[in-house]
Structures are given as structure tokens and as C-alpha cells.
């Protein structure tokens with residue numbers, strides 16, 4: 001009997017190992033935010049994440065170089081409700097996919113940049129989770145509007161040193177905006193895509209311009225950096241508007257409580273999906289404001 005028991009036990013052991021490995025495989029994430037085995041501290045070995053022009057950064061406003069030559073950002077078609085296409089839970093962020101049509105341009109950008117999608121970074125209901133900070137201050141959330149040069153595909157743009165321009169706006173809790181507005185509409189729609197891979201088709205429920213209607217886009221900081229998720233390609237012109245958009249507390253709550261990194265069953269809520277600050281490594285941050293002295297352009301036009 002012993003001679004039969006031994007192989008059976010071995011078989012049981014092998015089965016357990018196989019099952020455990022299967023379990024581990026399905027959780028084999030190349031990168032993540034919430035586990036030591038794949039969190040941001042481990043990203044250095046991935047793609048360009050260990051490079052010299054990484055994002056996000058802290059913006060020290062007293063070190064920013066005023067540069068009138070950057071000019072105001074010109075927006076086209078941002079108000080068009082037909083452009084919102086689909087919500088997507090990508091497993092690390094919540095994305096709004098857009099039809100092509102909205103663009104930005106400015107004297108400082110060497111092409112027209114087409115808005116492809118936008119997404120968010122956040123902390124928890126009670127802790128802040130913007131990626132960039134201004135003089136060390138972190139905000140509740142950060143919105144990234146991702147544009148590609150001359151309507152390139154995102155894949156192509158990641159290979160072009162000037163391929164991507166991201167507009168970044170901070171979001172902050174306020175009691176003022178508790179009424180129905182595009183932000184509440186959008187946040188409530190995100191409840192429909194709790195799990196990785198979930199999508200929800202949009203049909204003109206809001207416009208990007210509507211979300212930005214209270215934003216002050218007359219002045220901004222600008223620097224050359226990277227994507228803030230692997231592979232951290234160093235192809236991004238960052239345009240950061242320092243004045244936060246105020247949203248209701250409910251909006252922040254919905255983001256931090258309704259979405260998951262994987263499945264609802266696994267229970268890892270999508271929270272704290274922001275990358276830690278990266279060193280500036282000698283880069284300059286520029287500042288544009290309407291009517292800033294033209295002399296400053298003569299001093300700083302060559303970067």
C-alpha cells in the first residue's frame with residue numbers, strides 16, 4: 001500500500017504546485033502600482049524608465065524660466081460632444097477614448113497635436129494622487145490629455161522625440177461644484193467599467209471642453225519628459241496648467257471606490273495610480289503667461 005501511497009502523494013504535490021503556479025502566472029504583471037514585486041520601485045528595468053528625462057517632476061515655480069515665445073495654447077473642437085467615443089478600464093488607469101478631431105497648437109509646439117484620449121491619476125478618497133507637484137504640493141487628481149503630433153498613431157508617436165504632447169490639469173475637491181455638471185456625469189459613467197478590460201460606449205454625454213470649462217488655461221509650465229507608465233518613452237512635451245479644476249468630493253470618491261486594477265473578486269481597488277517624482281537631471285522648466293515680457297524670449301529661445 002505504501003508503494004501506491006507515495007506516488008499518489010507526489011502527484012498531489014505536483015498538482016498543487018501546478019495550480020499555485022497557474023495562480024501566480026495569472027498575476028504575473030510586468031508592472032503595477034500596488035505590490036512590491038511590480039510597483040514603481042521596480043520599473044527601472046523596463047523600457048526607458050531609468051532614463052534622464054523622466055516624468056512626473058516637482059515644479060519649483062521660482063526656478064521656472066519665463067518664455068513669452070511659447071505663446072497661448074490654441075484649442076480646436078474641444079467642445080464637440082461627438083468626439084467622446086468610449087470609456088476603457090485599462091487595468092492601471094481609466095481612459096476616455098476619443099474620435100479624431102480636437103487639436104492643440106501654439107507658437108512653442110512645432111506641429112499640430114491631435115487629442116487621442118485622456119485619463120486620470122488619483123490617490124484615495126482621503127489622500128492626494130496627482131503625479132506632478134507644484135512647489136511640493138500634490139493635488140487630489142491629475143487629468144492627462146494625450147495628443148500626438150500631426151495625428152500620428154500613439155505607437156508611431158512613441159518613436160518620435162516630439163511625438164506626444166500632454167496637457168496636464170490638476171483636480172481638487174470643492175464644495176462649490178456639488179450640482180450636476182460634466183464631471184459628475186463622467187464619474188458616474190466610470191461606475192460601469194469596474195474591471196480591467198471593461199468598456200462602455202459613449203454617445204455625446206459630455207465634451208472635453210465642458211470638462212475644462214472652469215479651467216484657467218491662460219498660463220502654464222512646460223518641460224520635456226516621458227510617459228509616466230512603462231515603457232516611460234521620453235517623447236512627451238508636458239504642458240501643465242497650475243490652477244486646479246474644482247470638482248465635487250463625490251467625483252473623487254467615485255474614482256477611488258468604483259474601479260479595480262483587475263477583477264472585483266480579486267479586490268485590488270484602483271487607487272494611488274501615480275508614479276513617484278523623478279529627478280529633473282538638469283532639465284529646464286519654462287513658464288508662459290499672457291503679456292510676459294518679450295525680452296525673456298530673446299534670452300531663452302534656444303533650448
Ligand SMILES: *[C@@H]1O[C@H](CO)[C@@H](O)[C@H](O)[C@H]1NC(C)=O
Nearest residue numbers: 024025026027028029030031
Ligand atoms: C511573466 O513576467 C515575465 C517578466 O516580465 C515575462 O517575461 C513572462 O513572459 C511572464 N509570463 C507570463 C505567463 O505572462
Ligand SMILES: *[C@@H]1O[C@H](CO)[C@@H](O)[C@H](O)[C@H]1NC(C)=O
Nearest residue numbers: 099100101114150151152153
Ligand atoms: C487621424 O487618424 C485617424 C486614425 O488613422 C483617422 O481615422 C482620422 O481620420 C485622422 N484624422 C484627421 C483629422 O486626419
Ligand SMILES: *[C@@H]1O[C@H](CO)[C@@H](O)[C@H](O)[C@H]1NC(C)=O
Nearest residue numbers: 072218219289290291292293
Ligand atoms: C495683455 O496685453 C493686451 C494688449 O496690451 C491687453 O489688451 C490685455 O488685456 C493684456 N492681458 C492681460 C491678462 O493683462
